[in-house]
Amino acid sequence: MLPSITFLDLETTGATPLKDRITEIALVRFDDGVETARWQTLVNPQMGIPPFIQSLTGINNAMVEHAPAFSEVASQLLAFLEGTVLAAHNVRFDYGFLKTEFKRMGINFQPKVLCTVKLSRLLYPAHFSHGIDAIVARHNIEGLARHRAMGDVEAILRMLADARRQLGESVIEAAAQKLMASPVLPPHIDVNLIGELPETPGVYQFYGENDSPLYIGKGSNMRARVLSHFSSERATGRDKRLVQEIKRLEWVPTAGELSAVILESRLIRERAPVYNRQMRRERQLCSWLLDPSAQPMVRLVDEDDIDPSQMDRMFGTFKNRHQATEAMRKIAQKNRLCLKTLGLENDGDGACLAYQLKRCKGVCCGHESAEIHGLRLQQALIAHKLKAWPFVGKxxxxxxxxxxxxxxxxxxxxxxxxxxxxxxxxxxxxxxxxxxxxxxxxxxxxxxxxxxxxxxxxxxxxx
Known part of the structure; x- marks a missing residue:
């Protein structure tokens, strides 16, 4: 499939690399299509294994008590992975744990990786699920120790064996090459700098000539998001122009996606990058304010005049006054409300034209009370009501x-x-x-x- 590829699986004490640890490693290496190494070992996580994980994997505290720590098997593991592509099911999980463990030892671990979940999706697009359990069922795989490291590696190897018989080696190789395709970086972008990008949430910024801001973006995995800009699949003229103009990039890690969204929005407004046009706001935003004691009962309020403490009396957000007025007219016509009483028309004294056409219930000429008309207006506006602040304070x-x-x-x-x-x-x-x-x-x-x-x-x- 590839000149050298190693299929690996880990069992761990949980799902978070900085908090949890590895309990088992298994791998099978292939060079030029021939199996050249097969290795597995339990690992002492140097922490307790939660009961749920014990029941899931069958690995308990007693089994790992005398097993080597990760630092004791690290050199052997690195030898198995040298010069090979690391393949795993949801490879980001396994790679994240290995990278963290090696980082604790002062080793920068950055192998080429291949996700076999994505590979399965390319090979079998008609199927919805591509987890290990789904693959075992789909390929009628029996006799494996599920949720043990070597058992899960074997499941992937048997899936690929079936794929070779059903689809052919060339199809598998083409799918793997597509997933492994490296983005082409502009000549001014340091490859090593890209390698330093963290695989964590954050905001990144592209700069052009004279350090002018070109584009500001965010990502839950900044490294993957930045690399996506340089993918050959991004074929639009706008993306190509952006890539050609990039001279420098920088980034800011954040605590999560909300932090990234807020920081991205603030930086875009402050720096106005030329390629963030789609995020520039309309400056004529307005909303309807309902005041039952006033005449008319509703009035348009521009964004700068909206009082956030009165959100329970605000209805709709509109790009401009024309859009807001047209929306209110449709609400009035649908609910036989009086355009004259709403201040949207001026028909002089007496009944409005809509009443004569039986499109108004007559609040304008005394045939309906102002109180009933006001209640009907409030009912008609409920679907457009902005949410009131649900807390006492900050x-x-x-x-x-x-x-x-x-x-x-x-x-x-x-x-x-x-x-x-x-x-x-x-x-x-x-x-x-x-x-x-x-x-x-x-x-x-x-x-x-x-x-x-x-x-x-x-x-x-x-x-």
């Missing part, structure tokens, strides 16, 4: 990355972003500072989405 949303040991708390009040804290002192300052709240639609939409996620950690401030 909140913090905490993100922590085990991969890069970064903790960030983003502080909000009435949907307005107040800043980020990375220490107790800065959090205390943000919690107590008095700030003029200025509504921002991008922040509102982002926060609504984040708060709906169960994994979001919210802190009520001050605390």
């Amino acid at each position: 909140i913090g949303i905490e993100e922590y990355s085990l991969e890069n040991d970064i903790r960030q708390i983003h502080v909000f009040e009435h949907w307005v972003y107040l800043g980020v804290a990375d220490s107790d002192d800065s959090l205390q300052a943000l919690s107590t500072q008095i700030t003029t709240l200025k509504f921002d639609l991008d922040t509102y939409k982002l926060l609504v989405k984040v708060l709906a996620q169960k994994k979001t950690r919210v802190l009520n401030l001050p605390f």
